[in-house]
Structures are given as structure tokens and as C-alpha cells.
Amino acid sequence: MLPLRSALAYVALLSAILASLPGMTYLGAAAAGATVLLGWQDMRNVPRVVFVVALVMLVFALGYDPELIETASGNMTRLAGLMLAVMLLSNVLARTEDLQQISVSLFGGKPLARYLSLAFGTSLVSVPLNFGSVAVVGSLVGERIRRNGDSESTRNATRAVLRGFGVAPMFSPLSISVVLTLTLLPQVSLLSLLLLAVPFSVLMVLAGLHWREPEPLQSTERSVNRAGAGSWLRFGGLILAICVGVLWLSHRFGLSYAHAVALSCLAAVLLYRILGWLKRENPPLASMANVSNELAIVGGSAFIGAVLSGVVLGQISGQPELPVWLWALLAAGVPWVFFAAGLAGMNPIIIATLIGGILGSLWPGSAQLGLAIAMVTGWGITAFGTPFAANALIMERLTGYRTRDASFRWSLALSLSGLCAASLLGFSLTLWRA
Numbered sequence: 001m002l003p004l005r006s007a008l009a010y011v012a013l014l015s016a017i018l019a020s021l022p023g024m025t026y027l028g029a030a031a032a033g034a035t036v037l038l039g040w041q042d043m044r045n046v047p048r049v050v051f052v053v054a055l056v057m058l059v060f061a062l063g064y065d066p067e068l069i070e071t072a073s074g075n076m077t078r079l080a081g082l083m084l085a086v087m088l089l090s091n092v093l094a095r096t097e098d099l100q101q102i103s104v105s106l107f108g109g110k111p112l113a114r115y116l117s118l119a120f121g122t123s124l125v126s127v128p129l130n131f132g133s134v135a136v137v138g139s140l141v142g143e144r145i146r147r148n149g150d151s152e153s154t155r156n157a158t159r160a161v162l163r164g165f166g167v168a169p170m171f172s173p174l175s176i177s178v179v180l181t182l183t184l185l186p187q188v189s190l191l192s193l194l195l196l197a198v199p200f201s202v203l204m205v206l207a208g209l210h211w212r213e214p215e216p217l218q219s220t221e222r223s224v225n226r227a228g229a230g231s232w233l234r235f236g237g238l239i240l241a242i243c244v245g246v247l248w249l250s251h252r253f254g255l256s257y258a259h260a261v262a263l264s265c266l267a268a269v270l271l272y273r274i275l276g277w278l279k280r281e282n283p284p285l286a287s288m289a290n291v292s293n294e295l296a297i298v299g300g301s302a303f304i305g306a307v308l309s310g311v312v313l314g315q316i317s318g319q320p321e322l323p324v325w326l327w328a329l330l331a332a333g334v335p336w337v338f339f340a341a342g343l344a345g346m347n348p349i350i351i352a353t354l355i356g357g358i359l360g361s362l363w364p365g366s367a368q369l370g371l372a373i374a375m376v377t378g379w380g381i382t383a384f385g386t387p388f389a390a391n392a393l394i395m396e397r398l399t400g401y402r403t404r405d406a407s408f409r410w411s412l413a414l415s416l417s418g419l420c421a422a423s424l425l426g427f428s429l430t431l432w433r434a
Helices: 002-017 024-038 045-064 067-093 097-105 111-129 131-148 152-171 176-184 190-210 229-252 257-278 292-314 324-343 348-362 365-385 390-399 403-409 412-433
Strands: none
Touching: 002 024, 002 067, 002 257, 002 292, 024 045, 024 067, 024 292, 045 067, 045 292, 067 111, 067 176, 067 257, 067 292, 097 111, 097 131, 097 229, 111 131, 111 152, 111 190, 111 229, 131 152, 131 390, 152 176, 152 190, 152 365, 152 390, 152 403, 176 190, 176 257, 176 348, 176 365, 190 365, 190 412, 229 257, 292 348, 324 348, 324 365, 324 412, 348 365, 365 390, 365 412, 390 403, 403 412
16 A cells, blocks of 8 residues: 555645646645545544544535635645655755754754754754654754753753744745745735744744753763764755745746745755766655655645635625724734644644635735734744644654643743734734735
8 A cells, every 4th residue: 555655645746736737636635635545544643633624624515615625625735735845855855964964963062052053953954854854853862862861951952943943934935834824915925024034033042042941061062973064055055946946936937836835845856866866876766655644634724724714705795994903903813823723733724724815815915914924923833832733743752752841841931922922023013014
């Protein structure tokens, strides 16, 4: 079954690339669903629940309004293709010597420098790797725990990795959060969003310095294999090239942002394979057999959100005339909605699709940036501040630290502070631009 599951995942990826052709969105959704069903025995409970709810939404849409299925299938195929393209890129990069050297070198230096290095380094690595960054850097933290036992330094390292990955959804041009936000709020430009999201992300990482454990002076570590400038330049150059490719494809050819990201990631994968062939290497084609959990969560959440938002929009007639201060209050509440839903185990994709799909169509066009920044900041804080986030579950498996401890005991105050700041930012922007 593994070869068949991998083949179906590649069909879903190809369908997303060719989504503009008739019937491809249905083919992609069907291939993604078949991949999930074939891998059902190996899946965790949460993805199973998400996929079952998506099937219920499918049956509901058939009876309520079959046209909703077309929109939902399109959302599911595009986001599933985006996720598969990023995972394929992650699989390729994880084997490179540059990434291994960069990951190891993040642990060098004194406690303060080590925390900042791990947090900012994980954020940077998360741009092309997504969850792969948590697996790569988190496995190194787990190895230190197995070798030296639990300590203040390993707990702080876990904090740094979780928080570093958590801010990536706020600013990474390749993250599902930014892609979905820009797709649902087309009047927001990537540059305007990044001009606000990047400083906010930096401040969140720096604020985390206050919520870490003091370490003994002897905990200073020296990295033997510190990454050279060449490794950082090659890795940073790759990220820059992918981002430039995204902007070029979306502006030059008018592709959707999700489509442009998937194509740019696949171009980078193809480049690595060509370089391997030139070195007379023949790396095997990456298997996609074990992506059922991710497909169920990403694809299922996209389908659910699209159906629900379509139903709600169908009940709304006309453009509501609300006072400016009320739009601003709605923006202020968005980060808290993300966080509350995350505490209940709901995937942020569902919330983003509902908020962006419903409010985005009603929101004053000039003030969509306020809603956009509220969405990406709320998504990011949810990523490191709730125990059901995928990265927290990965770190629990790698380090043994419970997700409830990492989310509540270690970062609750930081999460609440970040939510207040995100609310104020969304409120102010909406009030100013509406």
C-alpha cells in the first residue's frame, strides 16, 4: 500500500499545480482523500476526527448546495498541494550538509546567545522547512537530553525552538498562514504584511527572554562544528530565491499566491535533483506515503472551512454598514478566537478560512491589513501557546516534555502578552485605515 499512497499523494500535488484545468481540483481532492483513507491505520486521532468532519461536510453540501463542493475542493486541493510541495522541499533540504551544520551550530555560546540563536535560527529554517525545522532542531535537543539528562538549558532550548517556530507563521512567505491570508484578503500585499509582521515576530522572540529559566554559568556550550558563512549564504540564498520566484510568478503571470509558492518550492527541489545528477548522484524520489496525517488536517480543515464560510455567506445579504470602531473591535478579537479554538484542538486553517472567507468579503477594503495582521499573529501565537499544536506534539515526542507544560507552565504569560499586543495592533490598524 505504501507505493500506492505515495503515488496518490503525487497525483494530488500534480493536480494542485494544474488546478486551472477543468476537473483538476476534484481529482486533487479525491487523490488526497484516498491517500488519507489508505493510511487510516497509521493516523493519529485528531486528523481522523478532522477528516470525518470533512466527510460530514461533503454530505451536507450535497444536500444543501452542491456548488459549495467545487469551492471547497479547490481550497482543499490548493492547500494540500502547497503542503506537499513544502514537505517535498523539506525532505530534500533535511539531507543537506549545510542544514545539519546550521542546526548544530545553533547550540553554541552562552545561555542568552544560545536562546536567541535557537529561536531566530528555527524561525529562519522554518521558512522552507515548515514542521521539518522542529524535527531537525528538536531532534538535537532530544539528543542532548538523552546524553546529559533534563536541565535548565534543555528546557530553555525547547522553549526557543517552539517559540521560534511559532513566529514563523506570522512572517514566512511560504507558510500556509500567510498564503491563506493573502488568498482570502486579496487587497493586502505581501510587503505591507511583512513590514508589520516581521517586527512583531522579532519582539515576540525578544519578549520570550523574560520567560525562561536562569541557567548556571557553567552551562555555556561550545559548538565544535560551527556552520561557516558559506552554509548560511547558500541556505539564505535558497530562501531568497524561492521568495523572489513566488513574487515573480504571482505578479508576472497572475498566479494565485498558493500556486506560486508550490511552483517555487518544486523548482528548488528540481534544482537540487539536477545538481545531484551532475555530481553523478541519483537520490531516490522522496516517498509521500506517510503524509496522511498532514493531508487530513490541512485538506480536511480547508474543506470544512470553505463549506462553513459558504453557508454563512449565503445567509448574509448586502454589505453591512457598521461603525468603524466595531470593525476595529472585531479585528481585536480575531487573535483570541484563534487561540481559544487552538485550546479546543481546532486547527487554525479552519478558523482562518472562516474568518477570512466571511469577514474578508465584508471588511472595508482599505482596512483589510488590520484583519490580515490579526490573523497571522493569532495563528503564530496559537502555534506555540497551545498544547494541541503540531509542533508541540513533535517536541513532546522528541524531548519528552509534556505539551501542557510547554504551552501553559512555560509560555502562557508570553502568549497572553502577545495576544494583547496583536489585538491592539489589529484594532489600531483597522481604526486608522477604515
